[in-house]
Amino acid sequence: MSRTWTAALVIIGDEILSGRTQDKNVGQIARWLNLQGIRLSEVRVVPDIEARIVEAVNELRARNDYLFTTGGIGPTHDDITVDAIAVALGVPVVEHPEARAMLERYYARIGGELTPARLRMARVPQGADLIDNPVSGAPGIKVENIFIMAGIPHITAGMLEGLTGTLEGGRPLVSVTVGAHAPESEVADILIAVQKAHEGTAIGSYPFFKEGRVGSNFVIRAEEEEVASACAEELAEKLRGAGYAPTLGGL
């Protein structure tokens, strides 16, 4: 089996912890990572407090191939991500000339002034490269194995677009879903037996209640298409044997 590449995500945001804002970045980053052959292995949401960001960043960058952060890179006083990551890495914060040039062009184009607050967005931990931001002026930042992204989901989506194919990864995880109007508790033994019989698979069970009927989607994940498919077929067969009418692709 090939080596598994992993990433972690630190979400910096009082607004998520207060329940004010619904996070949308976990899902989009997770799905994007899957396509790069990298698995999202942990997410932490921490408040806008430097020590808490430093702790999470240092723990997670050490034990993953990549670390992503979202949030806290805007122009206001509560945007402290760059400073916190510089502290975590033990490097100073410097102005990145290319970032400054990007901001100058952006504000010239939209007819705004490059105020000191906006210039904050040209600050990076020393040694950093920029990640292109096709939506607004302020770039994302790459430093060591850390990718500093925006909090606003469609800006992060644009940054991910530009990073596609640039990170070394393994094989994308393949998933096949089998759905059935079976309560998961009725077929728990079947799931165990089928997963055991197919090495390298993991079967997740996700119950639902839709249109007045109870059912479950069983998601089979594996590194190889054939392994996942063979597992899905045996699961479907066993479910049919137990009196259900399974649907490949899920319900």
Add this chain to the structure above:
Amino acid sequence: MSRTWTAALVIIGDEILSGRTQDKNVGQIARWLNLQGIRLSEVRVVPDIEARIVEAVNELRARNDYLFTTGGIGPTHDDITVDAIAVALGVPVVEHPEARAMLERYYARIGGELTPARLRMARVPQGADLIDNPVSGAPGIKVENIFIMAGIPHITAGMLEGLTGTLEGGRPLVSVTVGAHAPESEVADILIAVQKAHEGTAIGSYPFFKEGRVGSNFVIRAEEEEVASACAEELAEKLRGAGYAPTLGGL
């Protein structure tokens, strides 16, 4: 100032980390905690792997008043939360007679059988109490300062309902929002000055782009209504002075 009560949340779920499922529990638990006078101080999303759950639970229960978990308490092989938390606490897993009775009543009522898989949902770490589940048969679990909740958001909502008012907390955090069609980068200095002038407040800045116009909502949080209001009023006044037309309550 009164003592600050905090809680952390561990989300147990491969389905969140794979990007398959959008979490809805952070927001609802955060908002519910705010009403109990408890602040959500950290969230971790970890995979369905015992050692990872144990690590997160032990780190976060030690440094918060309360720890909530969601996910992994169903009847299938991938539901390992109870076992992991028992390991974290160093206690055995036992069958809770009242939980068994609840499941018996539930399955008798809906005309199902209490299979061994379903009986798994009566297992608790030794010493645990139950949390009522008004939606489906399987109860939540309280053990020491840990609250083990369902992954399915409307079931967790039902469990929270039953816990309302039972946890000791401090003063609920009050928030007041001031909105303006001001780019946050234009008013960054005002935010710093106003926050400094009002001790005990924190101002969050949340930019938006709606109906073709750029603007920001500034959320002022404080423990006391009067403190938050006074801060909001000064902020509104300063924004008016800078040529904007702020709206109390936000945009």
